[in-house]
Amino acid sequence: MAKRPRKFSVKVKYYQLLVLGALIVFAAVSCRASGQNAEATPELELTEAAVSAADTSRVTQAVEIAADEAEPEQVDQCLVCHTDQQALIDTADPVIVIESENSGEG
Amino acid sequence: MAPLEPWEKALVDGDAFLATVHGKISCQECHQGLQAVDKETAHTDLIAAPSDDPEATCGACHPNLVAAAENSLHTTLGGYWTNLAERGVPENHPASQEMFDNHCDSCHASCGDCHVSRPSSVEGGLIDGHVFDAEPSMTNNCTACHGSRVGNEYMGKHEDLKADVHFRQGRMTCIDCHTGHEMHGTEPNCQDCHDGPETSQFAPEEHRYDGLQSPSCESCHATVTAGNDGILMHEQHDGTMSCQVCHSVSYTSCDNCHVSLSEETGNPIFTTDGSYLGFYIGKNPIKSYARPYTYVTVRHVPISSTSFDFYEVGLVSNFGGSETWVYTTPHNIQRNTPQTESCASCHGNPDIFLTADKVAPEELQANQDIIIDVVPSLPQ
Numbered sequence: 001m002a003k004r005p006r007k008f009s010v011k012v013k014y015y016q017l018l019v020l021g022a023l024i025v026f027a028a029v030s031c032r033a034s035g036q037n038a039e040a041t042p043e044l045e046l047t048e049a050a051v052s053a054a055d056t057s058r059v060t061q062a063v064e065i066a067a068d069e070a071e072p073e074q075v076d077q078c079l080v081c082h083t084d085q086q087a088l089i090d091t092a093d094p095v096i097v098i099e100s101e102n103s104g105e106g
Numbered sequence: 107m108a109p110l111e112p113w114e115k116a117l118v119d120g121d122a123f124l125a126t127v128h129g130k131i132s133c134q135e136c137h138q139g140l141q142a143v144d145k146e147t148a149h150t151d152l153i154a155a156p157s158d159d160p161e162a163t164c165g166a167c168h169p170n171l172v173a174a175a176e177n178s179l180h181t182t183l184g185g186y187w188t189n190l191a192e193r194g195v196p197e198n199h200p201a202s203q204e205m206f207d208n209h210c211d212s213c214h215a216s217c218g219d220c221h222v223s224r225p226s227s228v229e230g231g232l233i234d235g236h237v238f239d240a241e242p243s244m245t246n247n248c249t250a251c252h253g254s255r256v257g258n259e260y261m262g263k264h265e266d267l268k269a270d271v272h273f274r275q276g277r278m279t280c281i282d283c284h285t286g287h288e289m290h291g292t293e294p295n296c297q298d299c300h301d302g303p304e305t306s307q308f309a310p311e312e313h314r315y316d317g318l319q320s321p322s323c324e325s326c327h328a329t330v331t332a333g334n335d336g337i338l339m340h341e342q343h344d345g346t347m348s349c350q351v352c353h354s355v356s357y358t359s360c361d362n363c364h365v366s367l368s369e370e371t372g373n374p375i376f377t378t379d380g381s382y383l384g385f386y387i388g389k390n391p392i393k394s395y396a397r398p399y400t401y402v403t404v405r406h407v408p409i410s411s412t413s414f415d416f417y418e419v420g421l422v423s424n425f426g427g428s429e430t431w432v433y434t435t436p437h438n439i440q441r442n443t444p445q446t447e448s449c450a451s452c453h454g455n456p457d458i459f460l461t462a463d464k465v466a467p468e469e470l471q472a473n474q475d476i477i478i479d480v481v482p483s484l485p486q
Contacts, residue, residue, distance in 0.1 A: 077141050077148060078133035082236075083120035088113035091145045095112060101368045104378030105254050105360060 107250060110224070110231035119235025128238050136163050155226060157218035164217045171290050172217075177310035178291030180215040185313040193409065194424030201418035208374040209365045213251060220247050220289070227251055242289075244279040254381070255358055255405075260437040264383060267355055270438050283321040315433055318396045323349045339446070347401040348390075350436055351452075352445045354403055356383040357436035363408035366416035378408050385444075387452070388460035388476040392433050404460055404476055405434035411468070426471040431460055453484040 081087050123129045134141070136156040142148040156163040165172035175181050186206070187197055195202050212227040219225040220242040223232050228250045233243060242248060249257030262269025272278040281289075291310070311317060329335035333344070339352070362379040388404035390397065411425040445451045445458070452458060459478040462470065470477070 076133060077143055078137070078139065079118065079120060079124075081145070081148070082116055082118040082133075085113055085117055088116055092112040098371075098373075101371065101373060101375040102377065104363075104376070105358070105381040106376055106378070 107228070107245060107253070109229070115223075115229075115231030117232065117235060119237060122234075123236045126237055128236075155216060155218055155223075155230070157216040157222075160217055168217075170293065174291045174293045175217070176291070177293075178289065179311055179314060180220075180289065181291065182310060183210060183214055184311060186210045186213075188312045189409075189428060192424070192428035193422050194427055195414065195421055202414070202421055205365060205414050205417040205421070208367065209376065215251070225250050241281050244281075248280040248284075256437045259357055262438075264356070264358075267383075267438060268440060271440055283325075285321070288320050315392055315397070345398055347387075348397070348399045348403065348435070350403045350434075350439070351387055351399075351401050353439045353441065353443055354385070354436040355438050355440055355443050356385045357403075357405060357434070357438060358383055359386075359406035360408035361406060362410050364410070364413055364416070385458055386431070386460040386464070387458055388431055388473075388478060390433065391429050391476050397433075403434050403436060404429075404431040405436070406431050425468075429473050429476050430469045431465065431473050431476050449484055453482050456481045 081091070133139070137153050139148055139152040140150050142150075153159075160172045160175065179185055190202065190206075191197060197203075215225055219227075219230075221238050221240070222234075222236060223230045224246050233239070233246045245257075249260070258264055259267075260270045260273050262274065268274060272282075276282075324331040327335075330337075330340050330349075333341055343352075358381040360378050360381045363376055364378075365374065365376045367373065368375050386404050387401050390399045390402045391404075393399070407430055409422070409425075409430055411422050412419075414421040459481050460473075460476060461481070462477050462479075465473050465477060
């Protein structure tokens with residue numbers, strides 16, 4: 001009666017070790033896969049940099065367009081009107097000619 | 107001076123102005139208003155002439171000039187009050203203050219009136235597309251206000267009278283003689299601008315001939331003062347008369363100005379008996395170290411004892427308190443004038459001296475220090 005639990009205990013330990021070994025292997029494989037991804041990122045950046053260098057203007061334009069869409073440039077309405085001769089003519093108040101009521105030289 | 111069209115007064119030169127330092131400042135920073143497409147909304151609370159409050163605008167970058175300008179006659183209009191006070195017009199008095207506000211205060215000149223637009227007294231208007239000009243324009247700025255006497259004389263607009271030689275041959279404009287120092291006024295403390303071992307202070311000028319002559323003819327014509335220019339008459343007269351006595355020609359005088367408000371429009375108006383040309387040598391009423399001359403040219407100013415009666419009868423309570431023929435420096439200088447033709451042009455010639463018979467009886471008392479009693483005779 002006393003030996004049976006001992007036999008059972010050895011068997012349980014065996015399975016525990018087996019599971020632990022499997023976990024270690026799994027962890028090791030996972031780490032390796034993750035490490036491969038981390039090493040792959042610079043390669044990707046290098047590739048983008050190469051593309052960027054090859055076609056800077058297109059990228060710049062795209063950024064500018066995106067910025068424009070996000071926040072339109074402020075237009076100074078004062079200058080829009082006051083640099084436009086025709087606009088000033090069109091919006092000018094009517095000229096009221098006032099006859100001078102002074103007499104003699106001032 | 108031809109008037110500006112309404113659009114001309116407000117047109118900004120986008121290329122030129124924005125390329126200047128002032129163009130880096132947003133419009134609203136000085137003019138307020140609102141960002142709007144329609145004019146009415148955009149002009150809400152608009153400040154058309156920001157430099158009317160120079161400390162809040164120009165003073166941010168030009169503190170010394172703004173501080174000095176507080177003492178400038180262009181700002182204080184001190185000359186008016188000096189002359190009014192001498193004739194008994196009280197300064198702190200409702201009637202005289204109202205008269206002053208209606209008729210004199212428009213002569214005030216702000217920074218912008220000289221550096222960016224025509225003066226407000228001639229209805230303003232941008233001169234150079236809102237570009238700030240360090241040097242004011244003679245015709246758009248200076249003679250816009252100083253036109254009827256100085257401008258017309260200097261540019262030869264009186265029939266049969268030539269323009270001033272400095273304009274006609276020298277092509278000089280006002281600022282060639284009248285420097286920024288003079289125009290802006292002087293800092294009360296010299297050391298605010300200049301390094302120096304001693305502290306000197308100047309009181310604000312009380313009238314245009316206060317203090318040293320600035321400018322003076324001798325600043326350029328130094329050999330005259332030194333007495334080594336080889337001209338006998340300069341040596342003979344040696345400081346007894348102002349340069350204008352020999353080198354000026356006829357200039358304008360005015361009589362009998364009255365100010366009031368129009369019954370029809372309510373606008374401030376004036377009437378004078380008109381102006382006339384003449385040339386008069388009188389005794390120097392402001393003889394001093396800076397102006398040691400015995401004889402000077404004098405001009406009639408149009409004050410009368412009833413000039414301000416519209417506002418209050420008797421406001422000029424001491425009409426005899428100051429001359430009506432005043433020290434003047436006509437801006438129509440010529441090398442050769444009727445006076446330089448011969449000694450007899452002046453000596454023994456009462457026509458060109460301000461003698462008592464040329465002065466109105468009611469003005470004799472006021473001008474007793476000016477009137478020539480004895481016309482200088484021909485030297486033996």
